[in-house]
Amino acid sequence: MCSYIPHNQFVALRLPSDQTKIVKLIPNSTISLGKYGAFPANQIIGRPFHLTFEILGTPHEDGNVLRIVHAPELHAETLIAESSGEADGEGDELDTNGDGPMRTNRDIVDSSSTQKLTWEEIEALKRASTGAGREIVDKLLESHSAIDQKTAFSLAKYTLRKRKKYMKRFTVLPIDVSLVTNYMLYEKDAPKIMELRDELVGLIGCWGNVHHGGNLSIEETMSRPNGRYLVVDETGGLVVAMMAERMGILYPEEPDEEEEQASHPTSHQPGSGPTMRPPRPQPMSATTNTITVLHTHGAPNLPLLRYFGYDQDSPDELHPLYTHLKSVSWLQLVEPQSDPIYANEPPVVPDSELATYKANKRSTYYRKRNRWLKAQSVVNEARAGEYDGLIVATLMEPISVLKHSIPLLSGSASVVVYSPHIEPLTELADLYSTPTRTAYHNRKRELEERARQKESEEPNHSDSVVQPDLTELEEEFPIDPTLLLAPTIQTSRVRPWQVLPGRTHPVMSGRGGAEGYIFHATRVLPTQGAVQAAGFGRKRRRVGAVDTPNTLSDSPDVEMES
Structure with a gap:
């Protein structure tokens, strides 16, 4: 991620109303913020992130219409609210002289009659204001007839509310997965991301064990490639973006000055020889630290990746996702011979004949072959x-998805399934439960015994191993319950609370919607044949027989006298 505001990239602008607007910074263009005004994009390109700017009514002498709001001025309202919060209590405040009655805001009725400014006068102030809305806020405070009756805390809240409405400010924030999640959930269309919350996105990444797999090749590791993940994403690319961020392939690398000069030479010196271009990277060519997307259409639907600099229609070759993001359709995975792109190989043309082709025909041939x-x-x-x-993360039946994707996993691989509702996951957990696994083994053993008996009853019996017909088993059990171990279902939800003296409770205006649940299990490799367990048994201590003298038999008879 860049440490400064880049050009031709998306950034987030946090407005005074706490809303977020995502815009693309194109040089020599103007960014419009609606009622808050507009500003040239060139005046924030190259500056650090997290700065707050103020849009001025009249530009400076150098032509700038933006002013940087420094931290003491920016947080002055917050400091006033915090200092007056202790004195507020339940809305009461003692008189400043100490001998007067207690001042309270219980009897204050904040109606429209207390404000002397009319709507026409406020609109005239907006048109004539040159101080980014500060004059409007000051006029509203002066024209309020009950301003002296407010406590310090209520006055601070009233001032903050007016500042958010009329101050022309914005804060530039970098684009990350958490910001896009909250932006889509609260300000855009939440069903497009299956109502995924920020805490659920983090939980999916943790249980999925998504991490950077390293940059070593297969020959250097002397084993299978590491960091290869399979994903079914119907959230518009949000899950893929989360995985890419954890794997370190979401953001393009920030080029150094030497690399920029090497890639963009200013001039060519005569006699210095031809300049060699670096080889162009091939799409989907990475062997490790990759993400393979399974999709149902001709191409995966990942529009949210454009916020991170990767556009599917015209991808940037320098972006890490250009080589590390791969896509396979379900048709290519299940029945590859039915896919025309995979099955129909273009005819190979000899070089001698290819040299006679025109440029357009030759490029078409290479494009089809590639x-x-x-x-x-x-x-x-x-x-x-x-x-x-x-x-x-899909609205399809999870059983149909896992039936074809679970066999593609290696041992100890993590399986995570997200669903907005719990019913599909409970059915999935029941199919991988211990009773279902036991019933599967018993039913399979019965079919094997039946096939063995049927083979022994035939006259031409041979000693070869008979493969039983498991058609009945597949009809009774849609998936193999022995491939996953320890299925669990869980959820997480962060609820904001209002914390005030005597008024601490959850925020009542929080968003509802689907709760969201996550299914997690571990891929195991079932053994072929019977399981034989051998170990060291517990040694029992032997106690030897001790010969004790029989005192009754060896002693002489004693006559008892009465």
């Missing part, structure tokens, strides 16, 4: 499996 080779490489790699994790 598309077929890319489809062959990505599909064959996906069907080979050995993925380190599976994350599913």
